[in-house]
Amino acid sequence: MWKGKPVIGGFAGGITVQIIWGVTGYTVNSVEGCAFRIRYLLHNPDVATQMGRNAREYVREQFLITRDLAEHLALMVTLLR
Numbered sequence: 001m002w003k004g005k006p007v008i009g010g011f012a013g014g015i016t017v018q019i020i021w022g023v024t025g026y027t028v029n030s031v032e033g034c035a036f037r038i039r040y041l042l043h044n045p046d047v048a049t050q051m052g053r054n055a056r057e058y059v060r061e062q063f064l065i066t067r068d069l070a071e072h073l074a075l076m077v078t079l080l081r
Contacts, residue, residue: 001025001059006051008037018063024055 001007001018007025009015019025026037041048 001055004052004056006041006048006055008034008041010034018059020054020058024051024058 001024007015007019009019009025009027011027011029016027019027021027028034028037041051
């Protein structure tokens with residue numbers, strides 16, 4: 001996602017938290033579903049490009065340490081006042 005690519009993943013672990021279905025990628029529950037989504041993205045490069053952009057922005061906003069660091073610093077400033 002950080003590389004600006006849409007993601008296709010299964011319903012396992014934390015991947016379902018990271019993928020917003022149809023926005024940053026797709027979750028699938030079968031090999032056939034995975035193949036279907038891959039073909040769809042290959043045949044719709046504009047959709048794939050937009051999903052990739054969405055995915056990168058989502059990672060930047062939700063998962064980078066700089067966001068967590070900013071939140072912690074803001075909390076410390078609040079507590080010190």
